[in-house]
Amino acid sequence: MAKKTMITPDETYFNIAETARMVGVTTTTIRNWEKHNLFLSKRASNGYRIFSLHDIDILKKINSYSKQGNGMQAIRAIHYPNNLAISDQKKPIISKTLLGDKWRNNRLKLGLSIDQVANKTGISPSYLHKIENAQTKNVSFDILQKLASFYNENILSYYDKYTVTKNPKVKSGAGDAVSINIPGVSLQSITRCRDNQLTSMIYTIEPGYGRLETSSHNGEELVYILNGTVEFFLEDKSYMLSLGDSLHFKSQTKHRWLNVGKTEAKLLWIYTPEPK
Secondary structure, eight states: OOOOOEEOSSOEEEEHHHHHHHHTSOHHHHHHHHHTTSOOOEEOTTSOEEEEHHHHHHHHHHHHHHHTTOOHHHHHHHHSOOSOOSOTTTOOBOOHHHHHHHHHHHHHHTTOOHHHHHHHHOOOHHHHHHHHTTOOSOOOHHHHHHHHHHTTOOGGGGOBTOOOOSOOOOOTTOSOEEOOOOTTEEEEESOOOTTSSOEEEEEEEOTTOEEEEEEOOSSEEEEEEEESOEEEEETTEEEEEOTTOEEEEETTSOEEEEEOSSSOEEEEEEEEOOOO
């Protein structure tokens, strides 16, 4: 029987070696799954990976998919079948033409070449070229966020058919859904003034889900926990946030996050590009 690594009032945790034995894989395999964004492990105060029984169940499912001959991309599609946790009825449309025109116009106004924008944003020149010429099918929320920050724009200005009104009030639950390509996570805007630089969103995160890859871009962010428990990583430092806690950081700091609780988490997330 596996040794219990640590016990809290709510959970029992195991280290990576014990977890690997229970799942039936090597520790290298678990690290590889995490590297390919199939799973995001929790960290103890000493920085070591720790795993709950719920985490082990998830890893066993991933192992089962792998034994069936599925590759990393296929496993992600099976394990996270709904890339967007918002209904088709409220799902906003991002117009490729709108995106291309807007980005090209912003770039030309600044007198910048595609290579210069690529160098400053970390987005490849070839991909920027495809975006400006409406040759790419999907543009991720991360890309939108990076370019919005770089051009000092509200990210919502990149969404076509987004509700725009001069009325400063948005009724409860009436905000527009915002597309984000992160499984188990849905966003709702709580402002309709897309000409402003300040962007405010309500994030709803299912248990065990979050941003597995680190993100970094221009700007400043403030996160306030409305419900649930979320673990944030700024660079390599972990911050456990629960009801009423907040986190304020520069967006250039590499960050990722995970709902480590057993219930849905809701966050008020406010961010703005950094003035140039």
